[in-house]
Amino acid sequence: MSQLVASTPGHLKGIKIVVVGAGSVGVTTAYALLLSGLAAEIVLIDIDKQRAEGEVMDLNHAAHFAQARVVAGEYEDCAGAAAVIITAGVNQKPGQTRLDLVKTNYALFADVVPRIAKSAPDTILIVATNPVDVLTHAAYKLSGFPVERVIGSGTAMDTTRFRHELSKEFGVNPRNVHAVIIGEHGDSQLPVWSLASIVGMRLKDFAAQKGIEYRQDAMDACARRTKEAAYEIIRRKGKTNYGVASVLVSILEPIITDGDALMTVSRVGNYGGVEDVALSMPCKLNRTGAHIDVPLLLDTSEQEALRKSALSIKEVIDSV
Known part of the structure; x- marks a missing residue:
């Protein structure tokens, strides 16, 4: 890991947060997290690796004013993460309800969640993808984690x-x-x-x-x-x-x-x-x-x- 800014609080120097999904919510979350000072390392994962790399390059220019480094990664890089935030999925379109998205995004979770759980068995999952309640339940079942370690952004x-x-x-x-x-x-x-x-x-x-x-x-x-x-x-x-x-x-x-x-x-x-x-x-x-x-x-x-x-x-x- 590259040298972090000296002012990073000591208890946060080992904190890694993973964001799965380099769409608008995932990237905005990574940016907000970067400016928050809560993490020493932010990993961005997306099926479109070039997009993830481009977003990371841009975010690292903002990191000059923050305290963390940002990297593009794979699911193996979830290892050691304090939390993994899942934002990946099909977005809600005009006229759609959140529940209309369920089948497509459930199939995505069936692929993604077990890979996260395998690499980071002790992490906390935070689900933002809609329909968030249904997918929080799916993430709980697919991960095998204790109920308290699978959290949806919910209401x-x-x-x-x-x-x-x-x-x-x-x-x-x-x-x-x-x-x-x-x-x-x-x-x-x-x-x-x-x-x-x-x-x-x-x-x-x-x-x-x-x-x-x-x-x-x-x-x-x-x-x-x-x-x-x-x-x-x-x-x-x-x-x-x-x-x-x-x-x-x-x-x-x-x-x-x-x-x-x-x-x-x-x-x-x-x-x-x-x-x-x-x-x-x-x-x-x-x-x-x-x-x-x-x-x-x-x-x-x-x-x-x-x-x-x-x-x-x-x-x-x-x-x-």
């Missing part, structure tokens, strides 16, 4: 979008909005209204204290824009990449730093009485993976909506 992106929408509605910074989207990263996702708050106050109470009207139709519109955000972005520019790349790095950070951060990520479990399905709930992320530390307290309607979301995903899993 972490939706939760970020949701907080952004609510922050505009209430005129506050998104960091001050505590609200989550759970369930499927897709059309059956659900906002947890019963627990949503700003500075410790439920949304209705915050609105009353601020002297503004609380309107449920406005709240429903926030949830709708959250669910439809990817479709709207894809319709306009053909892809999403910046938001998801930033979310992937935010998922990776507590894994690398053993941070015990709570995030809505997808992992396999039993949800709403539906067994062996992957969907998103708040999980504690640390160096051993994703753990459901405290069950989320949902009201009756939310419990039923979660069950419907789980059944929707389970139906697709069983069809593969």
Whole structure:
């Protein structure tokens, strides 16, 4: 390994992260990861080796301002990786749902995941490819890893979008909005209204204290824009990449730093009485993976909506 910048934190000098897929999400993730300072080495793998090499050349010019080196690699180079992020797959096209992609991308995972698992039996898999819940379940089965070491990006992106929408509605910074989207990263996702708050106050109470009207139709519109955000972005520019790349790095950070951060990520479990399905709930992320530390307290309607979301995903899993 080439000499790293002297300011690299000591506990990060041995950290290798692999990104599988040199498409827009994979490359943007590699770039965001490079600037984050979380890794000493970033390996980019793609079936199109020339493209991967070209992206790596470009990224290494950015590495002049960062602390890591970036290399193009093969699956054998996953050995010793702290985490492998899988972004490879067919992208969602205008008019498609995420679930429409399942058969093509499942076939890709059947090839890729066992190769990763063979080279890096102790790594943590982070799945970003859609449909992410179905493919998180596939990666779990194909890898043979413990459930906590196979993590889908899930509704972490939706939760970020949701907080952004609510922050505009209430005129506050998104960091001050505590609200989550759970369930499927897709059309059956659900906002947890019963627990949503700003500075410790439920949304209705915050609105009353601020002297503004609380309107449920406005709240429903926030949830709708959250669910439809990817479709709207894809319709306009053909892809999403910046938001998801930033979310992937935010998922990776507590894994690398053993941070015990709570995030809505997808992992396999039993949800709403539906067994062996992957969907998103708040999980504690640390160096051993994703753990459901405290069950989320949902009201009756939310419990039923979660069950419907789980059944929707389970139906697709069983069809593969």
